[in-house]
Amino acid sequence: MNFLQNKTAIVTGASKGIGKAISFDLAKNGCNLFLVSRTEKDLEKTKKEILKIYDVKVHFFSADIKNFNEVKNTFDKIFNIENKIDILINNAGITKDNILARMTENDWQDVIETNLSGYFNCCKHIIKNMIRNKYGRIINISSVIGSNGNTGQINYAASKAGLKGLTKSLSKEVGARNITVNSISPGFIETDMTEELKDLNKKKFLNNISLKRFGSPNEVAKLVSFIASDDAAYITGQTITIDGGIN
């Protein structure tokens, strides 16, 4: 199965959790990778682990997606190595949960700047490259919280809901250029991000999931690889949910 052979992807938040699983699955399908997140040593470790198993090209750059110029400089360095980027996986994200009464302005801004403006920064700096190459797959990792909402997550829910509009609008702008733009909305996936949740909250979530289990990063990664493939050429502007059936 090498359906992504000769393709190249940028994956943000590639050092951990869902982003790491996505990077492995893309590599499994033959895709070359540029891994991006803030912590260099984690990226280096991910690169080594991928290269132990898969025969693909892997580079990494540490960058903060919140910073417009840092993303520009990083993407320029990437274009110097590879001038045709086929796939952008916007995955890096954070939570800073609190009820509105206790949420600080900083908690609000940090989450919006990472989960929404950060995705704008990456789309902004990739789009001319994809337009020039007349090909592109942009996949934004959203969340079911963006449509369902959740107590203590107004910042996170707003950022993820914003991605739905960004995805739909950008898909209309670039569809004629053979570029698809989709969001994937995971439910509860077991990563460091959800590890922080208290057991009581986890039990509450579990009760509402039809399949009565949490999802794995690998399950999300397989969906991402499909949307990134040529077989998904007629899917654009969509938000695709993968949540085990949340009621």
Ligand SMILES: NC(=O)c1ccc[n+]([C@@H]2O[C@H](COP(=O)([O-])OP(=O)(O)OC[C@H]3O[C@@H](n4cnc5c(N)ncnc54)[C@H](OP(=O)(O)O)[C@@H]3O)[C@@H](O)[C@H]2O)c1
């Ligand atoms: N886990 C879930 O249940 C779940 C459900 C729905 C949606 N999601 C979404 O899936 C995505 C991945 O989540 P996860 O659970 O895998 O989280 P995670 O394990 O905490 O990993 C987050 C990744 O994002 C990177 N990152 C965070 N802030 C960044 C920044 N400003 N610039 C660059 N990289 C940054 C982190 O690396 P550094 O800290 O080193 O930068 C890390 O690689 C997020 O967008 C999240 O909202 C997760």
